[in-house]
Amino acid sequence: MTVSPTLVAAPFFDELVHWLPDNSEPVRPLVALSTITADGYPDTRHVLLSEFDEIGFYFHTDARSRKIAQLTRLPRAAFTVAWPELGRQxxxxxxxxxxxxxxxxxxxxxxxxxLKTLAWLNSPELAALPIDERIEAWRSFDGEHESDSLLPPATWAGILLRPTRVTLWHAHPGTASRRLEYTREAEGTWASNVLPG
Ligand SMILES: Cc1cc2nc3c(=O)[nH]c(=O)nc-3n(C[C@H](O)[C@H](O)[C@H](O)COP(=O)(O)O)c2cc1C
Structure with a gap:
């Protein structure tokens, strides 16, 4: 088995930690996560980036979701997030x-x-109900459970994305934007490349 190089050893990691909030921050970045359908189409939706560390990036979802079926079939994904006001993507x-x-x-x-309650009630059965019944189901669940003591449901699924390519796009008001792109090569090494924006 090939061991992935740790992200902390990557030349972009020091910059990345300034771009992404610390894992302890309650407000998580919203990113567009793409997976591939059985027909080979990219499929994209927004999800929260729950955490990142020296290994990679973590997302959480429902095990019954389309994205999990797609990743089970083909475990490859991409995500992107932009901060236009900071000139970053x-x-x-x-x-x-x-x-x-x-x-x-x-x-x-x-x-x-x-979001803890949502993970429990995120079922196709509940989604099919009229709004008053969905509100009642939520109210009843909340009345019976303390969110602090809730454990993840069996459908709670975590995804670890180990990057093979990381691109930091920088804008500058005084000149053209450009990209610094890092590609994982052999074990433990990252190749870097400068590209136009
Ligand atoms: C602001 C926002 C945050 C979301 N966060 C998540 C998330 O962290 N995990 C998740 O599975 N879905 C999240 N969703 C819902 C997804 O966009 C998507 O509808 C759902 O995961 C089903 O996608 P799929 O059928 O392609 O698997 C979020 C949606 C929005 C608008």
Missing amino acids: LVVLGDTEPAPTTEAQRAYGNRSPY
Whole structure:
């Protein structure tokens, strides 16, 4: 098995930690995550970036979701997020695998009370009900559970994306934007490249 180089050894890591909030920050970045359908089409949706560390980037979702079916079929994904006011865009692609259980449990614990409940009630059956019944189901669940003591449901699924390419796009008001692109090569090394914006 090939061991991925750690991100902390990557030349972009010091910059990345200034672009992304610390994992302890309750407000998580919203990113567009792409996976590939069985027909080979890219499929994109927004998700929260729950955490990142020296291994990669972590997302959390419902095990019954389309994205999990797609990643089970083809464990490759990309995500992008932009901060136009700061002149920054991050584009990452790489290989995915299930996140370790301890990470997924920690990420669940860090979610807001609303999102903890959502993970429990995010079912196709509930989605099919009229609005008053969905509100009642939510109210009833909240009445029976303390969000602080909620554990992740069996459908809580964590995705670890180990990057193979990371692109930092920089804008500058006085000149043309450009990209610094880092590609994972052999074990432990990253090649870098400068590209026009
Ligand atoms: C602001 C916002 C945050 C979201 N965060 C997540 C998330 O962290 N995880 C998730 O699975 N879906 C999240 N969603 C819902 C997804 O966009 C998507 O509708 C859902 O995951 C189903 O996608 P799929 O059928 O392609 O798997 C979020 C949506 C929005 C608008």
